[in-house]
Amino acid sequence: MTRITAWRRHPLARYAVLILALALVGMVYAAFVQVGKPADAALAAGKVDDVAEGKSLFIQHCGSCHGMSAQGTGTAPTLIGVGAAAVDFQMSTGRMPAAAPGPQAPRKPPANWVNETTTRQIAAYVQSLGGGPQVPGHEQVDPAMGDAGKGGELFRANCIQCHNWAGAGGALTQGKYAPNLNSSTPTQIYEAMITGPQAMPVFNDTTITPEEKRSMIAYITQVREQRDPGGFGLGRIGPVTEGLVAFVVGIAALVLAAIWITAKKRQKS
Template sequence: MNRITARRRHPLARYAVLLLALALVGGFYALLAPPSERADAAIASGRADDVAQGKKLFEQSCASCHGLNAEGSATGPSLIGVGAAAVDFQVSSGRMPMSNPGAQAPRKPPAPWVNEDTVRQLGAYIQSLGGGPTVPSKDQVDATKGDKAKGGELFRANCIQCHNFVGAGGALTQGKYAPPLHEATETQIYEAMITGPQAMPVFNDSIITPEQKRDMIAYIVGVREEPNPGGAGLGRIGPVSEGLVVWIAGISLLSLAAIWITAKKRQAHK
């Protein structure tokens, strides 16, 4: 009995009891915690893993232009604060990594290492550096939930000056251009509006609301899926422009025909 009492009075006994109690409480809490809290913990752990993997991808494929810490360099701008949406837009469309520096990064097939997972990981890393616009949800870009008529009004008011009324694109100054929207996904269209890539201005939610963005996506998707009623539409550059081309071609053919007929008559008279 004296031995047991002596052990209880040992200076480390209280700490052992405290550690045992904490372990028991932690175990019971893990078993009884609500599923939502456990899911949040799993998501947070997954995000940490994405950030770590994204940093490795950045160091391998992006740091040579954007700096080791994404602070920017002479060949690439800073990525701090651009957000995951900018990464998803640029990398998924093949614009980045940029093989040949120029006035504008063209759309091209994505790099071999690019897939849904690597884009998410790279975006998570950039997002962790300074925040910024996040990748929109599927509901935000669902064209079937948008109003084409309202979207058309908004698109004509804000976008046709550069992208043409059907999203065919057009030339800008200093070697830049507004790209055609035929291959852009609904997510990429939304991301372009909130990040302002290349020469495009940023249309944040205070300028064009998320609902209006979805309406514009519905219009763009609807227009490019419609058959061209004019046959060979010359890239659908516009009815006036297309009509002018047809008129010039028609007048030229008529003039040549008139010259040929006149020449034949003169030869007959001789």
């Protein structure tokens, strides 16, 4: 007992107990988190059976770039922890599988083997690897449940620097660009905000709440349906096209007017 008492009174004893307690808590937490994790993640993204089917599809179509275990390679990043929402966004917009490496994967028609089922299966497999943002439900992205006015304020504060006030997109640096949002579905817009594809930052629920995201979707879908009663919209790109048209049309009109006036004067003389 004397030896135990002496050890307990040692100056380092309290630190040893603290380290032991933290290690024990970590082991218990890891045990509870890992149990049933793949199944829970698969259920969140689709069906439990989708994981096996998704793994087979992933190895066949995605493993050559992302690695057979989605660990990433020099060609493509790791997909561990990106979540089902990222997979659904990339595959539903045709960005993945990519046709060729480049600064940014463009939107294109999905590959012939990509459909709702195969997308869900690969998303379930990736979700089972390390969790991550899940595909949003209908109520989360329904524009009718959002406030377009509030969404417009949020969009102008966070998005117009890249996407333009009307979501027409714009050029960025190093060959990248903010895509046009007119072809994006409400689900794809929400997924882009929570996953941050390519050059886009991630807007998590702390930065922009789910209700605010839904309001931004309401604004984007409302603006794309508006007409341009004042004339040609010129792609709604902004002062670049407007200035070009003003210069070309305006200068051309002035040149033609000057030629016409001088021609009249020559005829009189």
